[in-house]
Amino acid sequence: MKSIKWGVLGAAKIAREKVIPAMQGSQLHIIHGLASRDAKKAEITAKELGIPVHYGSYEALIDDPEIDAVYNPLPNDLHVFYTKKCIEAGKHVLCEKPLALKSEEILDLIKARDKHKVKVGEAFMVASNPQWIKAREIVNSGELGTLKSIQGFFSYHNIMPDNIRNISENGGGGVWDIGCYPVFTSRFVLGKEPERLAALLDYDPNFGTDRLGAVLIQYPSVQMNFSISTQLMPYQRMMFFGDKKALEVRIPFNAPSDEPNELPLHHGDILHHEVEIIRMPISNQYTRQGEDFSKAILEDGDVPVSLENAYRNTKVLEAIFKAAKEKRWVDLA
Ligand SMILES: NC(=O)c1ccc[n+]([C@@H]2O[C@H](COP(=O)([O-])OP(=O)(O)OC[C@H]3O[C@@H](n4cnc5c(N)ncnc54)[C@H](OP(=O)(O)O)[C@@H]3O)[C@@H](O)[C@H]2O)c1
CATH class of the missing domain: 3.30.360.10 (Dihydrodipicolinate Reductase; domain 2)
Incomplete structure (x- = not known):
């Protein structure tokens, strides 16, 4: 079975301490790459976490055709902007909560998701x-x-x-x-x-x-x-x-x-x-969240927390x- 190659945007605390370690070691996916605004930080963090590839900009990760899916744990005001960029590059996206600070922006993401036929969801790990x-x-x-x-x-x-x-x-x-x-x-x-x-x-x-x-x-x-x-x-x-x-x-x-x-x-x-x-x-709720999301990609199923659900929460x-x-x-x- 194909395994999903995930990329992570930013060396966020939640990514380093919870989500990345919890997602490593699964048959369904690997954490393939990590990007930071600071190339050195990307290199050090990737090395510490055993991630094979690192990038000195978010764009470099988003443009890498090797990456299937992106985990977006950036500050809340950057969630929609980078999630949209990822969708337009044909990547699936698991974006941290709160997915958006304006509900209308989620309607825009829904259109982009449907156009590019990718899976996109909000990272409410409690749902898994x-x-x-x-x-x-x-x-x-x-x-x-x-x-x-x-x-x-x-x-x-x-x-x-x-x-x-x-x-x-x-x-x-x-x-x-x-x-x-x-x-x-x-x-x-x-x-x-x-x-x-x-x-x-x-x-x-x-x-x-x-x-x-x-x-x-x-x-x-x-x-x-x-x-x-x-x-x-x-x-x-x-x-x-x-x-x-x-x-x-x-x-x-x-x-x-x-x-x-x-x-x-x-x-x-x-x-x-x-x-x-x-x-x-x-x-581990983060392990389950990651596996539920990768399964949705591999089996063309529903993501745990859809954009429609994120819209209603927002x-x-x-x-x-x-x-x-x-x-x-x-x-x-
Ligand atoms: N689901 C959960 O259990 C859970 C728990 C905690 C947090 N969260 C969510 O995860 C997200 C990140 O939270 P966090 O506490 O982990 O954040 P954090 O440690 O402050 O990390 C945010 C990362 O975003 C990048 N970044 C890009 N532009 C930035 C800017 N202008 N200012 C600061 N950082 C910037 C930085 O990465 P680089 O410098 O490497 O590019 C930074 O490491 C938030 O949306 C939060 O709501 C979820």
């Missing part, structure tokens, strides 16, 4: 993680009774001025960086789109990026609220409450790859609380900014 596939199965099985409420939380503490998360021009801020996850995973589990939302956002006076947020979402028959912050102690949790039981996704987003992911199922009353812990087999994130700015509910058609 067995704990989320199980969570969706449990919620939809009716085990919780009738699902009525979803709660989410995602925070970390990062005040480094040169980090892309704290630079507005790079598409920094909490909504784009982490607010995308409670939105994506709730849509993923429910298989439904939000009807309307309201939001509060607090901005860092120096960075100009959103650093604290609270979002209230009405889904059909289900209410959701979540909080995010780039300047709190690190914490993350997602809870799905039915009228019989509640499902917790204990480490929903930065799920460990060296120990079982846990899904506690809560029931009973306050004083006689019972918890059944569902332990998932150990797996519409919700845009509505969060609008609701906070205009201090009102925003309807999502």
Whole structure:
């Protein structure tokens, strides 16, 4: 069977520390090349990670006919620009979240994808993680009774001025960086789109990026609220409450790859609380994401997170900014 040759744009932290190591060693693909704006950095990083080819510019990688597929972990403001360049060069593209900072730009990528007949998707690794596939199965099985409420939380503490998360021009801020996850995973589990939302956002006076947020979402028959912050102690949790039981996704987003992911199922009353812990087999969500994507290329199947899905997620994130700015509910058609 043919194996897919991947190229990586930029020596990003997520690529070096998580995605590249997780994708190496698969029968389905190899990480063939890595490009950096700095040729020396490309050479050193490629050597450190055991990647055979390196390039001193993104264009050189995109123009290399040896490369079948590109992983794009550039700063958020460069996602659409380089994803489009790759598509036009006939490459498949797995682009980091958030795929775009403007939903209309995804419509343009959809046209380019269809014209060049390539696979393009957003790198929400949670969609390939067995704990989320199980969570969706449990919620939809009716085990919780009738699902009525979803709660989410995602925070970390990062005040480094040169980090892309704290630079507005790079598409920094909490909504784009982490607010995308409670939105994506709730849509993923429910298989439904939000009807309307309201939001509060607090901005860092120096960075100009959103650093604290609270979002209230009405889904059909289900209410959701979540909080995010780039300047709190690190914490993350997602809870799905039915009228019989509640499902917790204990480490929903930065799920460990060296120990079982846990899904506690809560029931009973306050004083006689019972918890059944569902332990998932150990797996690496980035390995699965890469393999799911390569399989979609090799078997002409669906990518884990399509551009159409990315478009709908981005519409919700845009509505969060609008609701906070205009201090009102925003309807999502
Ligand atoms: N799915 C996940 O679990 C996950 C986790 C973390 C981050 N992410 C996403 O991955 C992307 C990268 O995040 P990161 O934290 O890994 O970023 P990072 O370490 O800052 O890396 C970004 C890379 O982009 C390149 N770049 C090009 N123009 C740049 C510019 N003007 N400023 C800074 N870098 C520039 C640089 O590579 P060269 O200098 O080598 O060209 C840099 O190494 C973001 O979109 C983020 O949302 C996803």
